[in-house]
Each structure stands twice: as structure tokens, then as C-alpha cells.
Amino acid sequence: MPIDPTVAVGAQLPDRTFSWSESDVLLYHLAIGATDLHWTLETAGLQVLPSFGVVAPTFHETDPPPLDLPGCDIDLAQVVHGAQEVRVAGPLPTSGAATLRTRITDVWDKGRAAVIWQEGVATDAAGQQLWTVRSSIFVRGEGGWGGDRGGSSPVEVRDRAPDSDTTYDVTPQQALLYRLCGDRNPLHADPAFARAAGFPAPILHGLCSWGIALRTLTEDLLDGDAAAVGGFAARFAGVLFPGETLRVRGWHEDDRVVADATVAGGERDGAPVLADCVLVRQG
Template identity: 75%
Template sequence: MPIDPDVAIGAELSSLDFSWSESDVLLYHLGIGAGSKPGDNLSPTALRFTFDGPGLQVLPSFGVVAPTFHMTDPPPLDLPGCDINLAQVVHGSQSIELAGPVPTSGTATVTTRISEIWDKGKAAVIWQEGTATSPSGERLWTTRSSIFVKGEGGWGGDRGSSTPVEIPDHEPDADTTYDVTPQQAMLYRLCGDRNPLHADPDFAKAAGFPAPILHGLCSYGIVLRTLTEELLDGDATQVTGFGVKFAGVIFPGETMRVRGWREDGRIIGSATVSGGERDGAPVLGDVVLTTA
């Protein structure tokens, strides 16, 4: 069968050595909309993400993309025991847990393994866990992600479990919008994700979409940046973790509504489409930002 859980679960993927620079950080931040509001070019808070001065900070979501930032090929799917193709795959969820603030430049090694595979009947969910370490062996961050593979379930495996994050039943502490620019996906793909689903109209239509969609990880970064700016005074060093479920899609040219609630020492968030025929359609769910 295309997925052999006996081979896949627990399999370690090849370790990857990678480096990043301040220029990479700046490009990433611009790709997720930093500095795009009127006055941001003069704002000390906004310049933390867009100017390579002594105050430069790194949004933690950069750690998710840093290992593959300089890759120009579509993301590979050469997972042990998994014979799947890119057109079957949708990013299901993503989280990062940090040991400390992400350096503005550096070198590290990421080691990744397949931690779980869930059988959803008509689909499979493959979980990966990666740990990035410094040259001295110090843990920098750990990522956890899942991909939803259409048409590959039904072998009688564990269905998995998850507890939805409840949206607080009161007015949010932050409620704002971000206009996804028409070229947003084209800019963000320079951050190491050349999946044609986000750029090629014919590929997108073959995958069931009327047009290329924005990268899920771009939405991930946009929402983290927005919550950090709105509720943490733009101080990315306060963020210790950020996790989401990819609940829907947003297209370049649409507007994203981002809300955030301070709740029990963390921030609960949501992201939906704002306005137009798809008003209220979900983009991200189970949004949780943890702080120091």
C-alpha cells in the first residue's frame, strides 16, 4: 500500500545542516506582511522586523522555514514508507516551541522523524517532529507538523485524537484585518516553498482550487506577527511557542481578519476571511500563542 506505517512511524529522516542571515530574516518578515501598514517605515516597533539594525528581532515562525529557506525545488515527499505525491497533500497543522529567541543569523542542524500516522478512513495524517540544535548541541527550537494525505487511509490504524481550542465567549482583546496582496504568494515563495499550488493557476485548478492559494505557512506567519504587534507590543522575544491548525484557505487579494484573546497566560487566536463572498470562512483554527 502507498503508506506502510510499520516502516514510517519512528523513521528518522536525514539530518539537515542549514544557515541563515539577517537578509533571510528581513525577506521572511516582508513576505508575511511586516512593514506594510501606513507609518510602519517610521515606527520603531515595526522596524524591529524590517530594519537590520541592533534592534532587529526574529518572529519565531521563521524557525519553521529556516532549514529549507534557500531551497528552490518544490518540497520533497521522500518519506520512508510513504509513496505519496504533492497533489494529494494539504498542510494540516504546525507548531513551534522555542528554547529562547531565534538568533538573527546562525548555523544549525535539524533532525526530523515521523512521529505518528493517523488513519482517517479516506485520508491519512502524517506527523513529523524536528529539533534544531546549534553547533554546540544546544536545542534552539522544536517543530511539530502534520500533513493531510487525501485518499491514503483505510488500513485500520489509529484514528488519532485532538481537542479543539475553544474560542473565549467574550469580546477579543485584538480585532484587526490584513489585506493579502495580489503578489503575496509570489513573494513568500522566495522563502523556500516553491510548491506550484501557490503560483501556477493550472496546477491549482488540477488540485481543486479556482486559483493559486496563499501558503498556509504564510498565513501562519501573518497571524503570529499580527498577534505579536497587537498584544505583545511587537516584542517577539516574549513568544515561546505558536501552534495552529490549517482550517481553510485564503487567496491573494482577499482580506484576513485576525482576532486574539488573552486567556490563562496565553493568547488564543482565530483567522478568517473578511468581506466578499467568502466572508467568515476559516483560515486558521486552534491558534495558541504561548509567552514567557
């Protein structure tokens, strides 16, 4: 079968050594709609949003993302991002180098689809851990072998007015700009490829929506202090198209913020984009 969990689960992927510069950080922040100078000017106390750690290893890639995962014979057109989490050991440096070591931790059988989970740890040259990433991809048409369906941990948003409620107008060019952060999947730029994958038009990168949400919550509820973010996780619950508006709501809850993100306005008003969102405070 195209996915063999006995081969995939536990498999180590090739280590990836990479570096990044202030220019990479500035471009990433612009791609997720940042405008404040502490995100966009290297002489103004430049901060690094923790979500940058997810894109840093592949930031300079110019080919579509490869899917050469052990035990997984799948096609890019079958794949959508399922969930993403990042945990940081401390504030990320504005430039540096690291090695990412990644393994496949789980393969779930959802009947008509499979879910593949990966976990990676980024360390510097001295072996100091910088951040951890965990992500899943949803592979349509590859389930049904009778395997473990996996679990879920839904995050309930509070039954009260949110502590922040912000909208961001996604530009028609947003996905084209975000492609320069290393994700050249044609699903986000090529209309014909998007139609073949079952979408009426190219969709915004899920990680772009994810980054916009984290930036918004950090600005609204943590005084714009990236160092206050210990981690961020969310499930990709729906798509967002360039030109639409993203609404991000957040609620303070003990040492974390719970949130959601939906489409605001238009024919798809209220459609989910991100769910099970949790921002963990540092410390």
C-alpha cells in the first residue's frame, strides 16, 4: 500500500543544517502582515516571532516541498497541512545556524485519509536546543488499512467576550509573497494546480494564516513581546483565500491564550480557518 506504517513510524529523516539572517526574519514578518518596526527594522530592537522557527530550515528552498518520507508513497496534490506546533526554549536569535533532526512519530488511519505526524528538534552548533516543531499532514485517499485512528484534544474557546478580536485583510498577493519564505507548493500560486487539487483558486498557505494569528495574539494580548511566547499550536480547520479577511479572537486562560481564526465577511463569513489554537506563555 502507498503508506506502510510499519516502515514510517519511528523513521528518522535526514538531518537538515541551515542558517538564517536578519533579512530572512524581516521578509518572514512582512509575509505574515507585520508592520510594527520591532518586527520589520533591524535597528529597532528586532524581535523574532517563534513561528519563524517552523520555516527557517527550508527558508531558502526554491523547489516544491518534497514528500520522500520513509514508507509513504504519496503525491503533493493529495496533501494539506493538518496541524502545526512550535515550542521555543527562549527568544530566537535574529541570525544564526542550527541543525534540525526530525522523525515520523505517528501515522493515523482516518478511513478516507491518512494523517502523518512529524517531530523535529533544532539545536545550535553547541548542541543547545533552540526549538521543537511538531506537525501533521492530511493525505487524502490514503486511509482504510484498519490502522489506529488517533486521538484528538479539542480546545474549547471561552463562553464570554474575547479579550481580543482583530481582523486582518489578506492581500491578493499575500500567498505570492509568502512563497518567498521557502514554500513553493503550486497549490498557493497556480490556478490549474489548485483546481486539480479540488479548490476553485489558489489558497493561502496554512502556515501564513498560522503566523498571522500568532502575530496578532502576540500584539494584542502580550504587548507585542515575542519573548513572552513559549509556544503556539493550532489545527488547520479550513482554507483562506487571498483577498479574504481573517478574524482572530483570543481569550486569556491562566498561563496560556486560547484562540480561533475564521473568515470575516463575504459569502464565507464565519468559515473556520484555525481551530484548537493555544498560545503558551514563556516561563
